[in-house]
Amino acid sequence: MQHTNLYIDGQWRDAASGDRFDVINPATEEAIASVASADLADADAALDAAQAAFGLWAAKKPRERSEILRKAWELMTARLEEFARLITLENGKARADAMGEAAYAAEFFRWFAEEAVRADGMITHAPASGARIVVQHKPAGIAVLVTPWNYPAAMGTRKIAPALAAGCPVIIKPASETPLTMLALMPLLEEAGVPKGLVNVLPSKKSGRLVDHMLHDPRVRVISFTGSTEVGRKLLHSAADQVLKPAMELGGNAPLIVFEDADIDKAVAGAMLAKMRNLGEACTAANRFYVHEKVSREFTSKFSAAMAALKMGDGLEDGIDVGPLVNADTRDKVAAFVEDAVAKGAKLELGGTLPNGKGYFYPPTVLSNVPETADCVNDEIFGPVAAIQSFTDEDDVIRRANNTEYGLVAYVFSENMKRAMQVCERLEYGMVGLNRGLVSDPAAPFGGVKQSGLGREGGHEGMLEFMETQYISAEW
Template structure:
């Protein structure tokens, strides 16, 4: 699709999606969506407000009882059709992601396939919301446990994976029997709106899924969280915003799932296969140009192999083609907006000012768009801000260690605990270190951990709950205990 444009998607809604149809915002507002490669406007979408948020809740409430009563097999078949439609339209979806997000097409194609898999996985899980029956220990009665949908769910998703973060929430919610309101990031609303159309085409009934683009995220989400009909919040985004939403949710004691920030350590021991470690580093660091909560953020490399690892990583990263995400030759696209590019630049310059040395990259290229060069830094001092912040860009700071305990201590020295990566030739060491790392996920001799069939989530301030796997659907179910004698 060399000539891809929005005209290639005549069914793409550019208004709010409420009650199964596209409609303008109540106050008529709209906002522009920009191409990160140029800064140019690519579309204008409806800007939802509080009245629109309440309309979404009304639609979700009207559909809730019948959707919860829909047979699990029927819900499963709808999700399966959504998977098939996404797969059939995968090239269109990938190009749309690249256009509004900036990520390189190979990454966008990978995201599209990953996103579709959540619909397939939860099509299979929809029929497995099993309860239990047992005799009470006293023998006085039976204990019957039912699994029922938690209720209307507000889903708030980020810009870095506009398809996958939507399907990772919508899939289990629909499988469990919940109706949902998706609030996508205002940088990337187009992919979410296309998901709404695809779900409608798959047979999702009116009102079961609403999509609410809005520049007033705080106001509209707060309004929904303070409506007693809303019983679930699932949020993916920064820890800072997550704290605010948890406080908001407390007023109505809303059930919350939080997938928050990360600061992933990437440990390379002296006995590691360096070829495998470099390949894993390229995946863990450069997938989506580093704009991922799972991105390797801090590289702790044994002193005996640090120079070789750093030079080889720099060689690989410096050879990557930087350009517009929609160009088939591009390997590293622009960052999503000016603010993101400026933040990465600030972190790199701060590290250099503190004594770090640039091996490759280190600055913004002189070109239109929100780009940053693939960068490797060495001799990074432990107090540098870049080691405490989520970089969200194509920058790899390298720190050396000489002792296993030292490496684990440095890796765990963060408020975050989403994912860690470990490379070693000693399986016993790998498992031992994996157990000691304080994170919800570990990639052991692997640079990629995400899988729809696996529970995704973190410890500490990286979140609450899990997405994916059977656990992901449990976050949208409540256990009801019935005491009965027969």
């Protein structure tokens, strides 16, 4: 928490307005830092700095950009404990989860250090005209990055690393709940050799106004956002005025399907990971559990036992598995989902009671016999609640799984690989975890279909989101 001011053009600055806001520790409900709150003048200064840095960075050899990103990975990997502690302080997640995020976040620098030298183009011979078709990829320009609170480090590095690999400068607007981790990353990038002005960080409590202002500046060419579908739609409207290139990773309502031929122990372990990673505060979290009637009781019993074994408390303490949710609104929404489901006929297998005392805690909770009308089936829970339903027919469960505007990720558990692959192909999702509860990987193209987003992050595709394709027609 050494740095709490804006980071613009390689310098730490107070907000032009002098405004600040508190960052709250979700485990204690106490303020842990006062952070500068950027306004429009600060955005303009960041845009000026980014534009000034753009030309020289874009002109660097790909290998030079690659080596700087590689150095950033080395430096962050050496400081995972520091980043994990800061993540826990401002986000609340347990230490093991925070360490996992810090390592995952660092890995994006290594992956895109390798991708920076692979913006491959092509030369082909046009069959009709006989001309040569020369295709190359060029950096698009300034990218505005808007990141959520659930992964304070990883959602930033997943955007910063490909943008720098592509040759683009960035302006980051981190979530006001969790700005400290991204601010703490800046000295590390300086040490790695990132030029001043190339990466700028603007925490702000005036997020909508600030981002809208930047999206209407003609120097901005990319908007990359991770967050709710509702906010994503608003940003797409703003981006349309300047015809910006959008990369949107939006909401999810992930189904987890357990067939009768699944390895139940493997399914329970995968479900625990898919549900409880980051306390369920993830767009990839399993939201709707569909378990075949023949194995429903066994799965529910074993899964409930695994959930009951988790220890809840302040994430900084040893042995804690479940920290607090990020704020009171999130906790109260999760509690309302459980109350609604039980009122509509769901059976409470575990949890469901708010603890006394400070902190935004909610216990691991399992619901069975959840009706389709329950609110938690039709909206993101974003908390440690598993809503279990049963099924008997394959076609029916695929229909139910696809019956949502979202299409980010689904999970399938079956030991019959032929049937499992057929089911995966019928699911209307950008990603599927097959006998796995984890799909996130820097080397894979992360993203959804339908109302869950546009574009991909990670993989080779992640860098291309920050590049424009140029075609040259020539004869020789």
